[in-house]
Amino acid sequence: MNNAIELKNLVKKYETPSGLVKALDDLTLAVPQGGIFGLLGPNGAGKSTTLEIIVGLRKASAGTVRIFDRDPQRDSQWIRQRVSLQPQESTIFPQEQVGEMLSFWSSLYDQPRDVNQVATWMGLEDLLTRKVAKLSGGQKQRLNVGLALIGRPKLAILDEPSTGLDVMARDDLWKVLRLLAEEGTTIVLSTHDLDEARVLCHEVAVIDRGRAVAQGSPEELIQKYANGTVISFRVNPDAMPDVLTELRAFGEPEIEDESMVSIRTDDTDSVIAFLSRRPTVSQFHMNEPSLHDAFIRLTGHEFE
Numbered sequence: 001m002n003n004a005i006e007l008k009n010l011v012k013k014y015e016t017p018s019g020l021v022k023a024l025d026d027l028t029l030a031v032p033q034g035g036i037f038g039l040l041g042p043n044g045a046g047k048s049t050t051l052e053i054i055v056g057l058r059k060a061s062a063g064t065v066r067i068f069d070r071d072p073q074r075d076s077q078w079i080r081q082r083v084s085l086q087p088q089e090s091t092i093f094p095q096e097q098v099g100e101m102l103s104f105w106s107s108l109y110d111q112p113r114d115v116n117q118v119a120t121w122m123g124l125e126d127l128l129t130r131k132v133a134k135l136s137g138g139q140k141q142r143l144n145v146g147l148a149l150i151g152r153p154k155l156a157i158l159d160e161p162s163t164g165l166d167v168m169a170r171d172d173l174w175k176v177l178r179l180l181a182e183e184g185t186t187i188v189l190s191t192h193d194l195d196e197a198r199v200l201c202h203e204v205a206v207i208d209r210g211r212a213v214a215q216g217s218p219e220e221l222i223q224k225y226a227n228g229t230v231i232s233f234r235v236n237p238d239a240m241p242d243v244l245t246e247l248r249a250f251g252e253p254e255i256e257d258e259s260m261v262s263i264r265t266d267d268t269d270s271v272i273a274f275l276s277r278r279p280t281v282s283q284f285h286m287n288e289p290s291l292h293d294a295f296i297r298l299t300g301h302e303f304e
C-alpha cells in the first residue's frame with residue numbers, strides 16, 4: 001500500500017432548509033504516504049467536507065474512502081490513534097489552561113509527543129498557564145494545530161492551518177510541518193492561499209465545486225496548465241498600432257489602457273529582445289506563470 005488516502009467517486013449531499021446542497025460531486029483523489037499534500041480550492045469548494053470524511057467525522061453519501069487501507073467509519077478506533085484533525089474552528093474547553101489542554105490531549109494517545117516540545121513548536125511556551133478563552137485568534141489557531149500534532153499522528157489533517165497567523169508564526173508553522181514530513185508524517189492541509197500551496201506542498205489537488213480537477217506538484221500544474229509568462233509594458237500611444245502589428249508574430253497582445261499593453265508568451269527572450277529594440281517602449285514588467293493562472297485555465301473561472 002503506497003497511498004495514505006484513497007478517495008473514489010465521493011458524493012456528499014447536505015440537507016438544508018432550502019434543499020439539498022451537493023458539497024462533493026464525484027471527487028476522486030489519492031494522497032501518497034509522506035510529504036505535504038494540499039487541497040487547494042476557493043471558499044465552498046468542498047475541502048473541509050473532504051477532510052471531515054477522511055477522519056470519519058462525516059459519512060459520504062456515496063463513494064469509497066480508504067485511509068491506510070482502512071475504512072474510517074468501521075475502523076474508527078484504529079484511525080483515531082493515527083489520524084488527527086485540526087478543524088477550522090474549535091471552541092473546546094475555553095476555561096482550561098493551554099498546558100492542561102496539551103497534557104489532556106496527549107493522554108488520549110499511546111505514543112504522544114512531549115508537551116513542551118509541541119508548545120515550543122507552536123510558540124506557546126510562555127502561554128502554558130493562560131486560559132484558552134483568553135488566547136488571541138492566532139494563538140488559538142496555534143494551539144489547535146499543536147493539539148493535532150501531539151498524538152504523533154501518521155497522518156495529520158489540517159484545515160487551513162495558517163489562517164489568522166502572522167507572517168512569522170506562519171513561517172514557524174511551515175518549518176514544523178516540513179520537519180514532520182521529513183520524519184515520515186503525511187500532512188494534508190487545505191488552503192486557499194496559492195502562494196502557500198506553491199512553497200509548502202509537495203503535491204496538491206485542485207478542488208473546484210466538489211471535484212478534484214487536477215493533481216500534481218505545483219510546478220507540474222503550472223507547467224501543464226498555466227500558459228506562459230505575461231509581459232506588460234508601456235508604449236508611446238503614437239507608436240501603438242505599429243508595435244501591436246509586429247507583436248502579433250509572438251501572440252495576441254492585449255491593450256490594458258491607452259499606453260499599456262500585455263502579451264502572454266512562452267518565448268520570453270524573443271519578445272523582450274523585440275521590445276528592447278523599440279525606443280517607444282518602456283516600463284517592462286514580467287509575471288511568471290502561477291498557480292492562479294493554472295487554476296483559471298483548469299476551471300474556467302476566477303479563484304474566489
Ligand SMILES: Nc1ncnc2c1ncn2[C@@H]1O[C@H](COP(=O)(O)OP(=O)(O)OP(=O)(O)O)[C@@H](O)[C@H]1O
Nearest residue numbers: 014016021023041042043044045046047048049050
Ligand atoms: N453542515 C453543512 N450543512 C449544509 N451545507 C454545508 C455544510 N457544510 C458545508 N456545506 C456546504 O457545502 C459546500 C462545501 O463546503 P466546505 O466547507 O466543504 O467547503 P470549503 O472548500 O472547505 O470552503 P472554505 O474554504 O470556505 O472553508 C458549501 O456550499 C457549503 O455551504
